[in-house]
Amino acid sequence: xxxxxxxxxxxxxxxxxxxxxxxxxxxxxxxxxxxxxxxxxxxxxxxxxxxxxxxxxxxxxxxxxxxxxxxxxxxxxxxxxxxxxxxxxxxxxxxxxxxxxxxxxxxxxxxxxxxxxxxxxxxxxxxxxxxxxxxxxxxxxxxxxxxxxxxxxxxxxxxxxxxxxxxxxxxxxxxxxxxxxxx
Amino acid sequence: xxxxxxxxxxxxxxxxxxxxxxxxxxxxxxxxxxxxxxxxxxxxxxxxxxxxxxxxxxxxxxxxxxxxxxxxxxxxxxxxxxxxxxxxxxxxxxxxxxxxxxxxxxxxxxxxxxxxxxxxxxxxxxxxxxxxxxxxxxxxxxxxxxxxxxxxxxxxxxxxxxxxxxxxxxxxxxxxxxxxxxx
DNA sequence: TATACTTTTCAGTAGTGACGGAAATTTCGG
DNA sequence: CCGAAATTTCCGTCACTACTGAAAAGTATA
Numbered sequence: 001x002x003x004x005x006x007x008x009x010x011x012x013x014x015x016x017x018x019x020x021x022x023x024x025x026x027x028x029x030x031x032x033x034x035x036x037x038x039x040x041x042x043x044x045x046x047x048x049x050x051x052x053x054x055x056x057x058x059x060x061x062x063x064x065x066x067x068x069x070x071x072x073x074x075x076x077x078x079x080x081x082x083x084x085x086x087x088x089x090x091x092x093x094x095x096x097x098x099x100x101x102x103x104x105x106x107x108x109x110x111x112x113x114x115x116x117x118x119x120x121x122x123x124x125x126x127x128x129x130x131x132x133x134x135x136x137x138x139x140x141x142x143x144x145x146x147x148x149x150x151x152x153x154x155x156x157x158x159x160x161x162x163x164x165x166x167x168x169x170x171x172x173x174x175x176x177x178x179x180x181x182x183x
Numbered sequence: 184x185x186x187x188x189x190x191x192x193x194x195x196x197x198x199x200x201x202x203x204x205x206x207x208x209x210x211x212x213x214x215x216x217x218x219x220x221x222x223x224x225x226x227x228x229x230x231x232x233x234x235x236x237x238x239x240x241x242x243x244x245x246x247x248x249x250x251x252x253x254x255x256x257x258x259x260x261x262x263x264x265x266x267x268x269x270x271x272x273x274x275x276x277x278x279x280x281x282x283x284x285x286x287x288x289x290x291x292x293x294x295x296x297x298x299x300x301x302x303x304x305x306x307x308x309x310x311x312x313x314x315x316x317x318x319x320x321x322x323x324x325x326x327x328x329x330x331x332x333x334x335x336x337x338x339x340x341x342x343x344x345x346x347x348x349x350x351x352x353x354x355x356x357x358x359x360x361x362x363x364x365x366x
Numbered sequence: 367t368a369t370a371c372t373t374t375t376c377a378g379t380a381g382t383g384a385c386g387g388a389a390a391t392t393t394c395g396g
Numbered sequence: 397c398c399g400a401a402a403t404t405t406c407c408g409t410c411a412c413t414a415c416t417g418a419a420a421a422g423t424a425t426a
Contacts, residue, residue, distance in 0.1 A: 004309050006302040010316060013294050020287055022203045024384070035319075038311035043403075053386045058404060079394065080402065087315070089322040104203055111196045119189040126187050128221035132270070133193060136218075139272040142345050149348030157356040162325050164355065165332030172347065173340040207414065226373075236416045241374060262424065263372065 003049055007036050011050070026052050027060040031069060034085035035092075040073045042080040068095045090155050098151065105144050112137040186232055190219050194233070209235055210243040214252065217268035218275075223256050225263040251278045273338050281334065288327050295320040 003011070011032040018028025029050055034041060041049075047057045061083055064070035069086050086092045112133055119130035150161065161168070186194070194215040201211025212233050217224060224232075230240045244266055247253035252269050269275045295316055302313035333344065344351070 004302065004305055004312060006298040006305065006309065006316065007312050009294065009301075010298050013291065017287060017291065020205045022205045026384075036312040036315045038308075055387075055404075055406095056385055059385090062404085089318050093322070104200060108196065108200065111192065115189040115193050118192075119187065122187055122189065125221075126189065129187060129190050129219040132219045133189065135272050139276070142342070146345045146348035149352045153352055153356045157352075159325070160355045161351060162329045165329035168344060168351065169332045169336055169340075172343045173336045209414075238374075238376095238417075239415055242415090245374085 001045070001049075003033075007033070010036060024060075026050070026056055027063050030057060030060045031064055031085055034064075034070060034083055035087070037084070040075070040082035040084040042078070042082050044080065046083070067099055088155070090158060094151065094155075094158075097147065101144060101147060105140060109137065109140055109144065112140065184228070184232075186216075190216070193219060207243075207246075209233070209239055210246050213240060213243045214247055214268055217247075217253055217266055218270070220267070223258070223265035223267040225261075225265050227263070229266070250282055271338070273341060277334065277338075277341075280330065284327060284330060288323060288330075292320065292323055292327065295323065 011029050014032035015025040015029040018031075019025050029052075030046055033046060033049060043054060043057045043061060046061075047054045050057070061070060064085075065072065069092050070083055071086075073082050073084055075082060086095065116130060116133050116137060119126040119133060122130070150158065153161075194212050197215035198208040198212040201214075202208050212235075213229055216229060216232060226237060226240045226244060229244075230237045233240070244253060247268075248255065252275050253266055254269075256265050256267055258265060269278065299313060299316050299320060302309040302316060305313070333341065336344075
């Protein structure tokens with residue numbers, strides 16, 4: 001099996017994107033490859049197709065499995081581990097969001113809470129800083145709360161929300177104090 | 184002027200976060216500093232407070248200005264340029280989103296369109312890959328469309344949407360074909 | 367226009383993280 | 397239980413990016 005030109009381009013682009021989002025290139029490429037691959041692949045073949053070392057593939061696969069967007073699968077008559085990616089884009093997106101929330105948002109909230117508390121005891125020079133940190137904390141909390149609410153829904157419902165941007169905009173855009181409701 | 188402990192912690196954390204999101208540490212730190220600083224700062228002082236070289240600060244400030252989340256300001260009686268960050272968190276968030284959409288989502292859509300088109304001409308081995316790329320394309324388009332709709336709204340409306348996660352979840356979560364309406 | 371002050375650019379350096387290869391470990395078939 | 401196959405781990409190397417210091421360019425004032 002060889003890579004088609006379309007697959008190649010996608011994989012390279014995904015690698016670049018990964019970097020821009022703080023994910024290492026090979027890892028993103030492995031994910032891209034598994035995402036478009038019709039069948040599960042073994043590490044050896046991934047190594048060959050992407051032209052990276054076997055060990056690098058091993059590391060990337062482990063990371064991807066930690067994230068939960070790649071799974072180890074087995075086929076009878078083959079001793080080698082094979083791997084496949086989540087094939088559902090929305091599902092993949094959700095898993096990544098959940099993980100990033102856990103790794104980044106939650107610790108950020110904890111730190112901001114700590115900083116705000118600390119700044120409360122400080123002298124008046126801290127006042128402005130504290131206000132800003134509070135605003136940042138409120139915002140971060142708002143985002144994560146919104147996310148938690150939305151994340152409870154099954155995929156089809158999520159899809160409905162994301163295709164209803166205009167509707168939502170109309171509903172919430174028209175509620176400013178002195179404005180009349182559009183609907 | 185010296186940094187308070189709370190400010191220091193926040194700046195360091197923001198630097199880490201930046202890295203996780205593909206933004207260089209110093210740049211994120213400069214932004215964090217300007218965000219919590221009561222007054223505008225000149226490059227020299229930023230350099231001193233963060234203990235990085237003057238030139239590094241210069242580069243970071245230029246980048247931040249390109250992003251549009253830091254502005255050059257002047258005070259009478261001071262020849263030096265001074266800088267201040269957007270102080271509104273939501274506004275900052277919006278600017279960053281807009282920029283990332285422009286830099287990452289739009290090119291991704293273009294590339295996916297190209298790949299899908301190319302895969303259409305290909306032989307049957309491409310079929311599965313093409314399907315996957317189409318799904319990815321649809322999803323990306325859905326997200327950016329949603330974003331564009333939402334982004335048109337003024338900040339207070341946006342805030343309303345984000346505080347109404349539960350409400351939105353109820354509205355869109357209850358429409359699944361065979362499910363009864365929750366409320 | 368000259369001079370002092372400020373900012374930017376640039377080229378070299380350093381530091382970090384990705385990567386490859388080999389060795390060690392694990393797994394499975396005989 | 398042994399040997400082969402597969403996987404993981406580890407450490408040295410490499411590449412890339414961030415960073416610094418110095419030189420150049422720009423700018424305002426006298």
